[in-house]
Amino acid sequence: MTNGEGELLFVFIVLPLVVAGIMPLIGKLSKKVVPDILTNLTTFFLLAYSIIVGKQIIFSGIYTTKFSWFGEPMNISLTLDGFSLLMLVTISIVSFCVTLFSIDYMEHYGHKANYYSLLLIMIAGMNGLVLSTDLFSIYVFLEVAAIASYGLVAYGLGHNELEASFKYLMLSAVASGFIVLGISIIFACTGSLTFSEVAIGIHLVNAKYLVGFCAALFLMGFGLKAALVPFHAWLPDAHPSAPAPISAMLSGVLIKVSGAYAIIRIFLNVFGLTYALSTVLMYLGLISIFVGAIIAIGQNDMKRMLAYSSISQIGYIFIGIGTGSPLGILGGLFHILNHAVFKSLLFLNSGAIEQATGTRELDKMGGLAKQMPLTATTNAIGSLSVAGIPPFNGFWSKLLIIIALVQTQHYAFAVLAVLGSVITLWYYLIIQRNAFFGKPEEIWKNVKEAPFWMSCATVILALLCIVIGVTFPFVIKTFLVPATDILASGVSYLYNFLGY
Amino acid sequence: MSNHWLLNMGFAAALLFIGIFCLLTMKNLIKLLIGIEIMAKGITLALITSGVERHNVMVTQSLVITFIVIEVSLLATALALIINIYRHTKSLSISKLTNLKG
Amino acid sequence: MNIFLLCGLVCFSALAITMHNLLKSAICLGVASIFLAVLFFRMGAPYAGVFEVSIVAGLITVLFITTIVLTKREGGVKERKLTNIFFLLFFIIFIMIDFFVMKGFIGNLPNMPVGSPNLAENNNFSKVLWQYRTLDLVGQICAIFAGVFSVLALFRADKKENNNE
Secondary structure (H helix, E strand, O other): OEEEOOOOOOHHHHHHHHHHHHHHHHHHHOOOHHHHHHHHHHHHHHHHHHHHHHHHHHHHOOEEEOOEEOOEEOOOOEEEOHHHHHHHHHHHHHHHHHHHHHHHHHHHHOOHHHHHHHHHHHHHHHHHHHHEOEHHHHHHHHHHHHHHHHHHHHHHOOHHHHHHHHHHHHHHHHHHHHHHHHHHHHHHHHOOOEHHHHHHHHHHOOOHHHHHHHHHHHHHHHHHHHOOHHHOOOHHHHHHHOOHHHHHHHHHHHHHHHHHHHHHHHHHHHHOOOHHHHHHHHHHHHHHHHHHHHHHHOOOEHHHHHHHHHHHHHHHHHHHHHHOOHHHHHHHHHHHHHHHHHHHHHHHHHHHHHHHHOOOEHHHOOOHHHHOHHHHHHHHHHHHHHHOOOOOHHHHHHHHHHHHHHHOOOHHHHHHHHHHHHHHHHHHHHHHHHHHOOOOOHHHHHOOOOOHHHHHHHHHHHHHHHHHHHOHHHHHHHHHHHHHHHHHOOOHHHHHHHOO | OOHHHHHHHHHHHHHHHHHHHHHHHOOEHHHHHHHHHHHHHHHHHHHHHHHHHOOOHHHHHHHHHHHHHHHHHHHHHHHHHHHHHHHHHOOOEHHHOOOOOO | OHHHHHHHHHHHHHHHHHOOOHHHHHHHHHHHHHHHHHHHHHOOOHHHHHHHHHHHHHHHHHHHHHHHHHOOOOOOOOOOOHHHHHHHHHHHHHHHHHHHHHHHHOOOOOOOOOOOOOOOOOOOHHHHHHHHOHHHHHHHHHHHHHHHHHHHHHOHHHHHHHHHO
16 A cells, blocks of 8 residues: 555546636637647546556555645545546546547537536546545535536537436436435444445444445435436436537446446445345346347437447446456456447447438438448447457456356356347447448438547547457456455455554 | 434434425426425435434534535526526426436 | 424425425425524534525525526416325325334434544534545535536527627
């Protein structure tokens, strides 16, 4: 464990916040170019910095930072361990590609500076959530990211956008309410909020029912944020209504950071994964896989289909984590990274198609492969990857999850997971066939390939799909094994943390 | 744990119930937000009473202040959304919001 | 004394959702906050009480009333007539369940060891907020920024129209 004096990790929260704060002033001076450059520099810096910091973590273990300001001791304690690092790198990759894509895509929405400010605050909120070490800070940063996302979902200001954003806000506010209620009961039981002290307090206190009740509240609250199936109603409205880069951000990282990360961190490290809890997570995951996949087949709107597919893929993450075996956790975490990469790629492609043709309806498209070869190729890579076809990254994470299911003797779950994957392949083939192949329609004769920066972002993500898929042993060894170690050691990880 | 905590938690649960009932049955968008505010009151009560229980009310006090600040920015966003919806539909009824089917 | 305050809080909250006039229900909500604030003072949380009065009872009520006036009172919404009756019915049932659950817990509550409280009671409030919960202050700044920029984003369209005119 390393203790830093400096503001090393604090940069991840403060830099996007400061840039977001000065963005409106810059927006007054220059409407487009300077906000574009500044935002992209910021996200690129965060990406580079997370990799530089990550290198230190991999060599020297967990990094915590506490610092003083002007001589006054201030208690800002942030911790970066393997799991947070994985999420941090995922957030940085997706946000960099999203800001790159926004340069061309957000032209017609206007007021780019305002858009970038909201996006950067969302990134700051997610970074804070991943780095924070106590329950209430998780809630605070979760809500910061959520408030920014309400504004972003409604950014188009059309009827559908407003409706989706309002529904999202209502359900999300109830979820946050449950989370804070759970936090207050935990505080009454243990008298503390930091992960390590709560973990010890829960095991000292003989209050099984109260703790179980808290677990149920957290599962409802964070499950709603992660769009697990009984609580998924907001996602298929909110994600398609947002502008495409924001859909990529929401589907790619926000549901995983504010839902999956929080659930995994709290249940595995703080509460400890009991048999009942792991069964609940696995069943919720299985139901999510099938409900998401089956509804997705019937959709005609491309972005709606992708949104339902997100629900289905979140199910894979939870089924992997729910097994509780190191291999299952590894698979689940690998799927978090992979899903972030290919789902944001697919959402960005849907944005490129929408901008070129003005429609999201699948049966109106057709034969776009000739006009938009680059988009067609990257979309094919993304689709094959999400369906789990061998050389691409999605295959390896699904394979790991299925092997883990077999190892822990959940044979039925393993068979159903494979079946879910086949359904996924089916509806992604529907997208490919309807949008890109088939006979070229007359009206799309003049459609042009997406502008340079948009293609640039999608190509980066598509290359990542292939690179992660080909070099998966390296990725697993450097990024995923440290994260898995922390989660698999369960509650004892936090005991060590305090020096017990 | 003392009975005071239990009593206050009981009342907090009643407030939460009122809020959730409001969310489930009411049709007016502003009424729904009032429901969320009532839930928030229940939660602040639960936080403070937990602090009293642990003889650590100063910490929960600061948590409540953070919670209230966040609640205000949430509410401002929600009210801005409502005004925008009113401009589109000329109504505050939730039955006008049925374009999308979750 | 506290029990009357709690009852007043719940009664005014219930009134807030049963009132048909939105303006009156917003004011009921404000009154309920004042009850809660007095309760906080009595429980030894004066700063939370001040925030509850000034922000929740003051600012939020003002925001609600502004919105209600901007949207012309009811906005033409008629609530279902049966809602209030249903509310009373379910509320009484819920209170009974609540009462019995809580009664069942009396005496069965676990005795909590007074673990390791980070800060004792005698520490003053500003120290707790500034030194123990500093990260929350950063979070508050983020939340305020998020709220401000969301509101700006939502009202940007009419700015453009005004400029065109």
